[in-house]
Amino acid sequence: MVFQIRGVFLPLFLTFFAVLVISSSALQENSRGKHSGNSNSLSQINSNSVLVALLDSHYTELSELVEKALLLQTLEEAVSKHNITIFAPKNEALERNLDPEFKRFLLEPGNLKSLQNLLLFHMIPTRFESKHWPVELNNPIHHISLCADADDEKIPVIGKNGEKFVGMAKIIKADDIIRSDGIIHGIERVLIPKSVQIDFNTRRSLRSIAAVLPEGAPEVDPRTHRLKKPAPPVEAGAPPVLPIFDAMAPGPSLAPAPAPGPGGHHHHFDGESQVKDFIQTLLHYGGYNEMADILVNLTSLASEMGRLVSEGYVLTVLAPNDEAMAKLTTDQLSEPGAPEQIMYYHLIPEYQTEESMYNSVRRFGKVKYDTLRLPHKVVAEEADGSVKFGQGEGSAYLFDPDIYTDGRISVQGIDGVLFPAEENKPVPKSVPVAKVVSKPRRGKLLEMACTMLGAFGQDCQ
Template sequence: MGVRIYGALLLLPLLLASGATAAEPEQPALPASGGGAGSNSSGGGTGTGVNSNSVLVALLDSHYTELAELVEKALLLQALEDAVGRGNVTIFAPRNEALEHDLDPEFRRFLLEPRNLKSLQQLLLFHVVPARLHAGSSSWPASPSTHPTLSGEHLELAGGEGEAPMRVGTAAVMRANAVVRPDGVIHGIERLLVPRSVQEDFNRRRSLADISAVLPTGAPEVDPRTHRLKKPAPPVPPGAPPVLPIWDAMAPGPSIAPAPAPGPGSGKHHFDGHSQVKDFIQTLLLYGGYNELADILVNLTSLATEMGRLVSEGYVLTVLAPNDEAMARLTTDQLSEPGSPENILYYHMIPEYQTEESMYNAVRRFGKVRYDTLRLPHKVTAREADGSVKFGHGEGSAYLFDPDIYTDGRISVQGIDAVLFPPQDTPNGGSGSSGTASTAPARKAPAVTGTAKSKLRRGQ
């Protein structure tokens, strides 16, 4: 009898422990701090490495499909798993319509570009607060207050009492407590939240259509004869005769039939140089392989404006455009000095209208031709080599391998495969003399590859 009682006493703790283990799954607990988010990374049906009842899994399976797709494209699953593992989170999810139709197409294209991955991550993390903010409870602030987000920037929350709507930044909460889980909550909001850092980054890479914003539109004009402000022209009533004579209105412009440029200062400033500069930059982007040059021209607004002013005054330009591979070889030291990008590009602009055919005929006839550049007083030397036109000397030379990318009678763009420097500014520090050119290894013209738009080089 004593043996039975003693054995029962030994089995009692084991029964209690097994009963507690069996009852544990009925109460889902928060993931443990530090390792809860990655404990199931090797297994599990969701593939996210979190508990199947997690708010992160609920986001991926919810009807906020556009936001979930952006999270996957931004490679943020691991970061959100770590945040969920550290504690409760609150996710403000924009509705699908706000991301599909209401979002600016230029801004959406900016977010999906691979080089802007950091901006997309900052934008999405701006929608996640590392705290549980449950609507209808004391955790949601009644008066406006700021809360830190996973992006490092603060988000303002307000509302929740009386008739005041709940707001998150500039967006209203459409579906409060849309998804509630033990480790977080999801609120549906009406629009996307854009942090200041992402907006500034987008403004720096603004659309090409905004290049005209550098012009003082609407600024008062001064009459140079009387030194008084010009009065704006009165509006033309409907049905009134045209302000310009009918012959001037029907005269062909450069976009219809490019004519020889009038001399500088002739008074015939009817060429819209700024539109033509935007057109040739847009052509570089559509052509492909010249994105770095286009990006510099867009961000260096003074240079683009100067080119537009020259064309408007009757000048013509030939741009020797280095491709992306050539621009990638530029070092930080070559671009760090003030005005370095402008000086480099000024040396690639010839104040003449030259095509691939005219340049090739010139070097074939004269052997060597020296063209003036906008970086006075430096000139760029051209000669015939390997059936093409070769600019510069020795290692600092470049071949014309992408001819006539853009030709409109005012601006001519010729693609080259290296960045040119004046003789005293060569990257290796040489003077560009004949001795240096003779000791430099000979460079072969690159093979013509790419789309059907590329023309075969002469002599090939």
């Protein structure tokens, strides 16, 4: 009886188990299909989307920055979840009205997160039309932006004297672009979150490495070779008192900064600390690790530079970035003394900034700077709004200006490794030349004697 029951129910049990397996696999395929459908919807945004409208709009500067910041996928996900409102700065606000140093900071590859936070700070995950604007100044509406680092900092939407504001920016084109999944308002200026401002200030002041100005040495009057005395106090409203020599002397924009002569038993400058400081700046700045490694580990140039600065010399370092240093071959670095010779050609015994070098090449065309690799000089000229060093394929552009400037050491980032021009040019093949027999030349005294004899009617043999 038991075997019969088992014989009857066993096929039914196997059939029921097979149905369960098939149904569970169908559910898994259905869920996978849903997920794949979502991913396809993200990659295929509706052509009538506000995101497509932004990329095709007259806000070209903002759309270019969105693409450079790699935010398209993030915005696609935001549009697929909810309506968004974009406060789009006009092109002039991003192109001409923005501080050039701040814009350079945003476009550096290492500051991609700051650029993303800045752009996402102009977007809120809510549809906010002009009819929703508050009328009274004392009744602002605060919105949380899409910026992840600005959760605690909300964007205030304010109405004042019949005009609309978002933060400190005035709305110049309300409801400029309207779509079913979002809306775009034109604003007159850029909104900057506090997190981005803090990152920029930290980078600019380099507080993390304590790059401080060195202690000043006594100034020497170049005419009298005596120490300059401080100028007497001037009453308020009186004309400025400026010596004639100082008034006629070129400023730092066209000439190297004045510095005391080398030597002296007081050693007014701590060169070792300053060299360590600028090398730490290279490491914190990023992209110049190879240059710092050569100065410290591969050679003893860091110590030599410290001694030079302690003795009163000034230096301008043309620092190739890591991409440029990676192009050096093993043969170029393996020869004895090769790293030192390469670096010597990138050390200029003058204090030059990006402004002074650019003004010089703009005014004089080509400028030759002495290097510590004597007697070779590096040639600089103006090209594409920047300073180009070298000639031909071995040239390099100054693209990372004023990485470190403290009055004694100036570091300028370039995108290539410089080499001096070849001294020994290939000798052309010798061509046989017919011999020409010339008469022996007479000396000057003999010619004068013959002239005198000729005057008396005698022949000179």
